Amino acid sequence: MASDLRFDGRVVIVTGAGGGLGKSHALAFAKRGASVVVNDLGGSHTGEGASTRAADVVVEEIRAAGGKAVANYDSVLDGDKIVETAMKAFGRVDIVINNAGILKDVSFARMTDQQWDLIFKVHVEGAYKVTRAAWPIMRKQKYGRIINTTSAAGLYGNFGQANYSAAKLAVVGFTQTLALEGKKDNIHTNVIAPIAASRMTETIMPPDMLASLKPEMVTPLVEYLCHEGTTENGSIFEVGAGFVGKLRWERTGGHGFPINKELLPEDVREKWSKIIDFTDGRTTHPASTSQSMESVMANFENVQEEK
Numbered sequence: 363m364a365s366d367l368r369f370d371g372r373v374v375i376v377t378g379a380g381g382g383l384g385k386s387h388a389l390a391f392a393k394r395g396a397s398v399v400v401n402d403l404g405g406s407h408t409g410e411g412a413s414t415r416a417a418d419v420v421v422e423e424i425r426a427a428g429g430k431a432v433a434n435y436d437s438v439l440d441g442d443k444i445v446e447t448a449m450k451a452f453g454r455v456d457i458v459i460n461n462a463g464i465l466k467d468v469s470f471a472r473m474t475d476q477q478w479d480l481i482f483k484v485h486v487e488g489a490y491k492v493t494r495a496a497w498p499i500m501r502k503q504k505y506g507r508i509i510n511t512t513s514a515a516g517l518y519g520n521f522g523q524a525n526y527s528a529a530k531l532a533v534v535g536f537t538q539t540l541a542l543e544g545k546k547d548n549i550h551t552n553v554i555a556p557i558a559a560s561r562m563t564e565t566i567m568p569p570d571m572l573a574s575l576k577p578e579m580v581t582p583l584v585e586y587l588c589h590e591g592t593t594e595n596g597s598i599f600e601v602g603a604g605f606v607g608k609l610r611w612e613r614t615g616g617h618g619f620p621i622n623k624e625l626l627p628e629d630v631r632e633k634w635s636k637i638i639d640f641t642d643g644r645t646t647h648p649a650s651t652s653q654s655m656e657s658v659m660a661n662f663e664n665v666q667e668e669k
């Protein structure tokens with residue numbers, strides 16, 4: 363049988379680890395030998411208030427089981443302080459799990475600037491600040507594993523979550539560029555779209571559904587992606603209730619209009635069924651900006667002879 367995936371000697375920062383998914387991640391890494399910084403601001407799920415209790419409870423649980431953990435109560439917006447906690451307590455940072463998050467759900471017609479800004483601050487700027495502080499340490503070590511947390515709402519949109527879905531898709535772009543920039547220094551970054559029972563979902567899902575959506579069914583993917591033996595980088599995963607799957611872009615074969623002719627909206631209308639046809643066997647899965655450009659560049663040759 364293959365050996366267990368262990369994290370002995372590794373230092374993990376889990377943001378928003380006082381409850382829900384973050385707590386599950388923190389407990390799991392500690393159980394497998396990692397030293398864990400349990401970060402949590404301890405506010406409500408809509409971002410009000412603060413308390414040290416959320417992080418403390420998780421640290422106590424880890425220590426009671428013989429694991430190594432310290433608490434940090436800063437907001438992810440003070441990412442440098444969270445990284446400082448890790449450096450002071452354990453002297454390195456190997457893994458960052460950007461998990462902290464809040465919701466400010468409201469229909470777009472009623473959304474205020476404050477509701478928009480706060481969601482971006484916590485999800486996008488928060489992930490940026492923590493990662494930015496850990497990045498030079500990881501580069502120096504020539505080792506790092508980063509997990510960002512998106513959402514189905516970001517990937518597909520969701521009613522009442524224009525702020526959250528925009529921020530969560532920003533996190534995907536952030537992941538894909540970090541994956542490119544970190545690769546040469548053995549820093550791998552991936553993003554998960556989890557679905558799990560937590561205080562965030564308990565008000566919107568029925569109890570029997572929540573019972574099947576344990577955070578512990580999300581965490582093993584995070585552990586696997588963060589292991590030193592895993593090379594996966596820049597990927598998006600959907601995960602929950604025991605399902606784990608990778609997501610990618612798919613583009614139709616499309617239609618190339620002559621480059622030397624005026625392109626009219628009527629021309630687009632004429633070819634519309636071809637432009638949106640995913641069934642003609644010509645679809646592609648561009649995985650980089652250069653692959654994305656290939657079809658555009660190929661059309662440079664599409665010159666129509668004058669009749």
Ligand code: NAD
Binds near residue numbers: 382463464511557562
């Ligand atoms: P949760 O509310 O249980 O956990 C989020 C934690 O983040 C809380 O403990 C909270 O105190 C902490 N937090 C909030 N703002 C913070 C800040 N500024 N600094 C530090 N900590 C802060 O919710 P959860 O469901 O476990 O969510 C975890 C992550 O997963 C979030 O990013 C969420 O958007 C994402 N997510 C969850 C689901 C789901 O089904 N539960 C689905 C999609 C995405």
